[in-house]
Amino acid sequence: MARFNLYQEEFHPSPLKRTWIEFRQSHAALFGLWLFLFFILLMVLGPLLAPYDPLTQDINALLLPPAWDANGGINHLFGTDSLGRDLLSRLIYGCRVTLGISILLVFVAMLVGVAMGALAGMTKGVRSSIINHLLDSIMVIPTLLIAIIIVAILGTGLVNSMWAITLALIPQFVHTTRDFVRDELQKDYVMASRLDGAGKIYLFFNAVLPNMIEMLVVQGTMALSVAILDISALGFLNLGAQPPSPELGTMLSEGLKVAYISPLSIALPGCAIFLMVLSVNLVGDGLRSALRNRFKH
Amino acid sequence: MIRYIVRHINLMLFTLFALSVASFALAYLFPADPLVNLSGVQRLSEEEFNLLSEKYAMNESIIIQYLQYMSLLFQGDWGISFSSGLPLGDEIKRSLPASIELSAYSLVISMLVGVPLGFFAGLRHNKHTDYVLLGVSVAGYSVPVFWLALLLIMLFALQLPLFPLSGRISLLFDIPYSTGFILPDIWLSDINNKTAATINAIEHMILPTLAISVVNTAIVLRLTRSAVLDVMGSDFVQAAYSRGLTVSQVIFRHGIRNVLLRILPLLALQTSTLLTNAMIVEVIFSWPGIGNWLLQAIYQRDFPAIRAGMLAVSAFVVIVTVLIDLFARLIDPTQGAPRRGSL
Numbered sequence: 001m002a003r004f005n006l007y008q009e010e011f012h013p014s015p016l017k018r019t020w021i022e023f024r025q026s027h028a029a030l031f032g033l034w035l036f037l038f039f040i041l042l043m044v045l046g047p048l049l050a051p052y053d054p055l056t057q058d059i060n061a062l063l064l065p066p067a068w069d070a071n072g073g074i075n076h077l078f079g080t081d082s083l084g085r086d087l088l089s090r091l092i093y094g095c096r097v098t099l100g101i102s103i104l105l106v107f108v109a110m111l112v113g114v115a116m117g118a119l120a121g122m123t124k125g126v127r128s129s130i131i132n133h134l135l136d137s138i139m140v141i142p143t144l145l146i147a148i149i150i151v152a153i154l155g156t157g158l159v160n161s162m163w164a165i166t167l168a169l170i171p172q173f174v175h176t177t178r179d180f181v182r183d184e185l186q187k188d189y190v191m192a193s194r195l196d197g198a199g200k201i202y203l204f205f206n207a208v209l210p211n212m213i214e215m216l217v218v219q220g221t222m223a224l225s226v227a228i229l230d231i232s233a234l235g236f237l238n239l240g241a242q243p244p245s246p247e248l249g250t251m252l253s254e255g256l257k258v259a260y261i262s263p264l265s266i267a268l269p270g271c272a273i274f275l276m277v278l279s280v281n282l283v284g285d286g287l288r289s290a291l292r293n294r295f296k297h
Numbered sequence: 298m299i300r301y302i303v304r305h306i307n308l309m310l311f312t313l314f315a316l317s318v319a320s321f322a323l324a325y326l327f328p329a330d331p332l333v334n335l336s337g338v339q340r341l342s343e344e345e346f347n348l349l350s351e352k353y354a355m356n357e358s359i360i361i362q363y364l365q366y367m368s369l370l371f372q373g374d375w376g377i378s379f380s381s382g383l384p385l386g387d388e389i390k391r392s393l394p395a396s397i398e399l400s401a402y403s404l405v406i407s408m409l410v411g412v413p414l415g416f417f418a419g420l421r422h423n424k425h426t427d428y429v430l431l432g433v434s435v436a437g438y439s440v441p442v443f444w445l446a447l448l449l450i451m452l453f454a455l456q457l458p459l460f461p462l463s464g465r466i467s468l469l470f471d472i473p474y475s476t477g478f479i480l481p482d483i484w485l486s487d488i489n490n491k492t493a494a495t496i497n498a499i500e501h502m503i504l505p506t507l508a509i510s511v512v513n514t515a516i517v518l519r520l521t522r523s524a525v526l527d528v529m530g531s532d533f534v535q536a537a538y539s540r541g542l543t544v545s546q547v548i549f550r551h552g553i554r555n556v557l558l559r560i561l562p563l564l565a566l567q568t569s570t571l572l573t574n575a576m577i578v579e580v581i582f583s584w585p586g587i588g589n590w591l592l593q594a595i596y597q598r599d600f601p602a603i604r605a606g607m608l609a610v611s612a613f614v615v616i617v618t619v620l621i622d623l624f625a626r627l628i629d630p631t632q633g634a635p636r637r638g639s640l
Binding site (some may be wrong): 143 | 570
């Protein structure tokens, strides 16, 4: 039944709400959001959900097939690996480690990057030019290569690879922040605020930063997908997390030894990384197009 | 224009300078003696130590040491490797082309597939084809490249033995080194069964190239699609329509050229992603490229090799990126400041 409108109700959603309305239009983005929330939930509730300890080895249950196999049991849903560790528990803990660390790294990189970018964007002259040139040169070097060099200096290990990836992520944030701050400083509202006598620090925190948050979120999702891929790649190459720890990339390289007997041990961790990155990318994509559509209206 | 070229060359030189300083600093940062890290000679005797100290000017100030290091670099003396004892310059000359070859072929494949698909998606904006292609491309660049490589091995090398598992060419063929690129090397060599060798080399190449291409194709598709949307919405296209040109005329006369111009500088930024992926895939396929070599160097804690490899790879990426960017600007000086690529 069509409802007619008696009153010309005016609907003025807040920018955030409008973004959400635009975001909701895309099924892919919503699917990505649900998937991402699922992984977040898995990360937070991991220890409660996992049926076994991820490190406990069981000699009586080596390389058990998954539950749907004729020889499999319900005790281990996805079976066990070559040391008798429950694959499902390792997978849950693996998602926890990989996603948790990646989010942490992105936050740290974002803080440092935004600070440096603001500095580069607000200053002028030789100092800014030097910062810019340095940044441009770092941007060109592949993140993985930076990570490899840092790991080579510090030695392998999860913490060292975390340092490496954080350092490798920082330049993107600096770059986008700098460009954004520069553009924003030309705008009238900043000029108005400046005419009111606002200082540089006040300008940045009260005029520029609130407008930058959306861009930072989008940039953050991009950085998050890079961070997940890089940390698992380093784990896979034996440069990051070391074998007993349930990190998805490390699990993948461990599973390689028994890939013939239990293909699931390389299929599952890889699939988890893929879905994680996919969800982050879908959310990031959806957010970006939502913001673009919002500005169009 | 000249100002632009000077600026770019300036940027490139500055970057290369920073990289060379970084690689020199690595000799001090790595946990062995700087002289050992620079020269790669371990367990020195007294005379050798004095000789090498003289060669690397270790007793002078740090700036003189750096200058000495640079002059040795330009003479082609990069030191020797801990693990193999061979000169690093030669080792890099052998392994870098292998990586470049792999990256170049996958770049060609991803252009051949990605650009037309991107056009297709862009021209059918907000229709089903667009959504499907966009969805596939998101999946494409979310795949961890090492996992994809493993899946390809499991499927096409182990389950259905269509392609060889690893390596660059069957050991039956002995290809003498001339350019470092396998296909030209085969054609330049004087072995008697060239066709068989070529087919064998291509068979070895298919799986690694495919693994790298998937991610890259997805990126090219998205770049092309957004460039198409941009171009087809711009004023000169509207003007062309208003003059009565048909859709295909507009696309072929105005669309393709402008889209390609737009994605060229963005492709330059993808060089580093491409090479990184190539480096990871090399390890899985035991492809004798720079990535495999550099990782072996890390596992064996071969510090001179890491230092030299890092310098070679990053210098290569910097030079290629700047040259492509410059080239794009030369053929189309109307473009504004280089924009960052958005997928």
